[in-house]
Amino acid sequence: MTNDITDALNAPSEALGKWEAAAWQLGVNIAGPASGDVDEKARFPEESLAAFRAERFLSALLPVSVGGGGATLLEMVGAVRAVAAHCASSALVLAMHSIEIVNLNRHGTTDQLGDLSREIAANELLIANANSEAGLGGDVGRSICALDVTSTPWTLDKDALAISYGENADIIVATARRSAEASETDQAFVVVRAHDALMNPLSSWDTLGLRGTCSRGYALHATVHESLVFPVPFSVVANDGGGQARQLLLSAVWVGLAESAASRAHAYVRAAARKAIGTVPPGAYRLSEITADLHEIRALLVACTQRYEALDAIGDLQNAGLTIVLRNLKVTTSEAAVRIATSSLEVCGISGYQRNSPYSLDRLIRDSHGGLIMVSNDRYLRDNAQLLLARKSL
Ligand SMILES: Cc1cc2nc3c(=O)[nH]c(=O)nc-3n(C[C@H](O)[C@H](O)[C@H](O)COP(=O)(O)OP(=O)(O)OC[C@H]3O[C@@H](n4cnc5c(N)ncnc54)[C@H](O)[C@@H]3O)c2cc1C
Incomplete structure (x- = not known):
């Protein structure tokens, strides 16, 4: 097992990988502290963007040869998850931008699009x-x-x-x-x-x-x-890497959101245990159910990203099996984020229900519902239903 894999299976706060560790610090110091104001005012997280630029996250996925950071998709998935554990909106900005960097890397093969990649790396441009x-x-x-x-x-x-x-x-x-x-x-x-x-x-x-x-x-x-204009049709951009990377990077946001909600339930239960040494607080059982759910989606995210990287290495991304798996990843992680956020509220009780409490689940519960509709889970399940009719294996 490589370090990358170990990192992504751990909590993002325990990450050792360069990009995920930097993203966690950015979340702790910048994206997290601003997240309440961003949410309240429905304003763009300017401070997160400035930090992404300062830490060169906007060119992280570009190859070193054009001035980028040469990060792998697994590293960027880990970074997005780490930011999402502090501010899902900031993480979505990084995720959506990174999807377009994948598209440029894979299909921006003209001289002019190559120059654009160099310019993005030089000036940390946002797409x-x-x-x-x-x-x-x-x-x-x-x-x-x-x-x-x-x-x-x-x-x-x-x-x-x-x-x-x-x-x-x-x-x-x-x-x-x-x-x-x-x-x-x-x-x-x-x-x-x-x-x-x-x-x-x-x-x-x-x-x-x-x-x-x-x-x-x-x-x-x-x-x-x-x-x-890209030299290939959009269908090629979407089917040969773009659509697949999109599912992975957006799912990283839903996993990060779930991490954040679960960590509040964890902190609440630990605080309750400290007040009554020697007892197991009533919320601890539900917390252990939450962690089972959380560990499942962490592992799923890593496994799916590795599968993407392996199929990419042999030029087989346009693989119907992978398409089904990645749509299911998005459906599973977004549904789990809602479930984990709601269960965490039940663990924290009124402290989670209050908006000004350190255990508040308010923003996380509201944010998590965005995952269900971006893009509609029903749409993906229906698309999979059609593909499954033509497939001999699951
Ligand atoms: C936070 C956020 C950010 C976004 N950012 C961008 C962005 O930057 N750029 C961009 O282009 N878009 C963006 N979108 C749009 C997003 O990608 C989807 O296109 C959009 O959310 C879908 O809108 P909809 O729910 O009206 O439509 P639909 O997907 O059409 O869904 C509407 C309803 O119809 C049902 N439905 C529709 N088709 C099917 C089907 N085939 N099978 C089963 N049920 C179906 C759905 O279940 C749902 O109930 C964003 C959306 C969100 C929530």
Whole structure:
């Protein structure tokens, strides 16, 4: 067993790996202390972004050859989990940005996209995505909008369902039909610089949880430079690495959230035990149930990431078995986060119910529900149901 694996199976506070340990410190010192204010004001976690930049997290997954940190996906999954244990919104920013770095690494094979990777590494640029579209829900494999390739330069108009931290990003990537004549699944994947994009809000972001992601809907009007269009269709970007990495990095957020909730229940039970030395507090039994759930999703996250890395090494990411496994990972971790947060509330009782208590589960319970709908678990289960009909093995 390598150190990486041991780290990711331990609590993130016990991490030895460079990226996960740095992410934990960033969570303790910066993201965690700001998380209450971020949640209350539904504001972007500026201080977390500044810290990501200072610690070079935004280029961590880029190869050393372009100035990046050369981190593995397993290391970044661990880092996202560690940040999520302090502030899920900050962790989502890092996770969503990192998904786009994976896409650039794998499919940004043109000279211009290579230059962009170098620029991201040099300046720690932040990437947002405008993939989902009003009218299509979570179905990012289709687009209503189309690139206008009759104008010079090309333009794009898209009613984006949600662009997380769109107003804070340096770069926005977006899907669109390749041209007005293209079918809705014939999508290009384009890179737009913030100064080439106009974004008019279509909705506010006053949500139940994950309030710091600032994921408003926007009418996006963008100038698109042909040189910044991915050389392969979006279906290839999504099916050959992007979609898979997305499930892993977002699941890391739901596991980190669960870590945070469980640690409050743990602290509460330990405090109760100190008050009555020699007794086992009543909440301890439920805590041990919680840890069984938590250890299961920790291990699942690591195993799935290793499976991704192994299949990637032999060029077999477009593997239906892996697709099913990773959709299940997302469903399992997001459901477990809600379950663990709620059980932790039952352990902490009124101390967990109070919003100003150190054991408060308020934000964590609200944030955890975001995992169920980002993207809808029902959608993934239904997609898996279809795939399973064609498969001979489970
Ligand atoms: C915090 C947060 C941040 C986000 N950030 C971004 C972002 O930066 N960029 C971006 O592009 N998008 C973003 N999204 C959008 C997200 O990726 C999904 O596209 C969006 O949440 C889906 O919206 P929906 O629930 O309206 O649609 P749907 O997925 O269509 O779901 C609506 C309802 O229909 C049901 N349903 C729909 N289709 C099926 C099906 N095939 N099978 C079974 N049931 C189905 C679902 O169960 C659900 O009840 C974000 C969402 C959240 C919550």
